[in-house]
Amino acid sequence: MSIGLEHYLILSAILFSIGLYGALAKRNAIIILMSIELMLNAVNIAMVAFSRYIVPLLLTGQVFAIFIIVVAAAEAAVGLAIILAIYRGRETIDATKIDLMKW
Amino acid sequence: MGLEIAFWLLAVVGILAALGVVLLRNVFRAALSLVLCFLVVAGIYVTLSADFLAVVQVLIYVGAISVLIILAIMLTRDVQLGSLSNKLRIPALFVAILFLGAVGFATINTLWPVSGVSPVMPTTEALALKLFGEGGFILPVEIAAVLLLAAILGAIVLVREK
Numbered sequence: 114m115s116i117g118l119e120h121y122l123i124l125s126a127i128l129f130s131i132g133l134y135g136a137l138a139k140r141n142a143i144i145i146l147m148s149i150e151l152m153l154n155a156v157n158i159a160m161v162a163f164s165r166y167i168v169p170l171l172l173t174g175q176v177f178a179i180f181i182i183v184v185a186a187a188e189a190a191v192g193l194a195i196i197l198a199i200y201r202g203r204e205t206i207d208a209t210k211i212d213l214m215k216w
Numbered sequence: 217m218g219l220e221i222a223f224w225l226l227a228v229v230g231i232l233a234a235l236g237v238v239l240l241r242n243v244f245r246a247a248l249s250l251v252l253c254f255l256v257v258a259g260i261y262v263t264l265s266a267d268f269l270a271v272v273q274v275l276i277y278v279g280a281i282s283v284l285i286i287l288a289i290m291l292t293r294d295v296q297l298g299s300l301s302n303k304l305r306i307p308a309l310f311v312a313i314l315f316l317g318a319v320g321f322a323t324i325n326t327l328w329p330v331s332g333v334s335p336v337m338p339t340t341e342a343l344a345l346k347l348f349g350e351g352g353f354i355l356p357v358e359i360a361a362v363l364l365l366a367a368i369l370g371a372i373v374l375v376r377e378k
Contacts, residue, residue, distance in 0.1 A: 116223045118330055121264070122323045124227050128234050128253075130316040135238035137308035140300045143288055144243065147250050150281065151234055154257045157269075165264045167328065169335040175266055176346050176353055182276055183360045187367035189281045193288040194371035200292045209302050 121162035128155035142196045142206040146189065153185045222263050230256035241298045243289055251282045268340045 128151060135148030157178045164174025200206050233256060236249030254277040261270035336342045346352050 116220050116263075118328050119323055120223065120227075121260070123320055124230070124260070126316055126319040126323065127231055129319075130312040131231070131234040131238055133315060134308050134312035137311065138301045138305045139238065140302045141243060143285065143292065144238075144246060144299050147237055147247065147285060150277075150285075151237060151250065151253065154254065154277070158257060158260055161261055161264045161266050161269060165266070165335055166330050169331055169333045172336065172339060172342050172346055175269055175339065175343060178266075178269055179272065179343075179347075180353075180356060180360060182272060183364065186276055186281060187363055189284055190367050190371045191374070193284055194374035196288060197291060198374045206292050207300075 118162055118166040121166075122159055125155045125159040125162070128152075128158070140207050140209050142199070142208050142211070143193075145208060146192050146196070149192075150185060150189065153181060157181055219263055222259070226256050226259045226263065230260070243299050244286070246299055247282065247285050247289055250285070251278060254278050254282065265335045265337060266339060267337075268343055 132148045132151035132155060135151065136145050139145050139148065160174040160178045160181070162174075164172060164178075168174070196206055199211060203211065205211070230253055233249045233253035237246050237253065240246045240249060254273065258270045258273040258278070261267075261273060347357055348354055
C-alpha cells in the first residue's frame, strides 16, 4: 500500500491529539508550551501534505507553513518570557497555582 | 518503496517522541524528546518534497526554539518536581481521543481530490516567487516582520530587571 494523503493527515491528527492532551492535562507551564509547539508542528504537517497532494504546483500550503513557523517562534519567545516573569514574582510555574485572575 | 519505509520509520519515531513529551516524568528529558520530534517533522517534510521547509524546521525549531525551551527549564527550579498532571487528566485524555476519532473518521471518509502531478522539486525559487513576486504574499511578509519585532520587544520588556 503506497503512502497517500490520508497517512499524513492521520499522523498529523495523532500528533495534534498528543499535544492537546499535554496542553490540557499538564501542570508545568513549560510542558504546556511544549505541547502547543507540538500541535503547531502537527498542523504544519497537514498543511504541507495538502500542498503536496492536492495542489502540487501552487505551494500555498508551504507558504502558510512558513507563516505558522514565524508565529510559533514569536509565541515561544513571548510565552517563555511571560513564564520567567511569573516565576520571578511567584517562585512557581505550576499552572494550577497561577490563579490570580480566577474568580 | 524507500519513501514508504522512510514514512513508517519517521511516523513511529515521531509518535513515540511526542508521547515522551507528555509522559516522561523528567522535564528535561521531555524537552529532549520534543527536539527529536522536531527532527522527525523535518524528515516528514523531506518525504513530502518540501526541502526548504525541512531546512527551516531544523534551523528554527531544532536550533532556536529548543534552546529557548531548555534555557527556560534551566532558569526555573520546578524541574525536580517532575512533569505532573493536574486533576483534569482523564477528561483531557477523553477529549484528545474523541478529537482523534473525529478527525480520523472525517479523513478516511472524505474523497480527497488528489492530483497526480509530480511536485516542484527545488522549492526554494518557487517559494521565493510566491512570497515576494507579483500577486504573492508580500503584505503578510511585511506584517510578519512587524510581528517579530513586537515579539522581541515584548520579550525584552517582560524579562527586564526593574
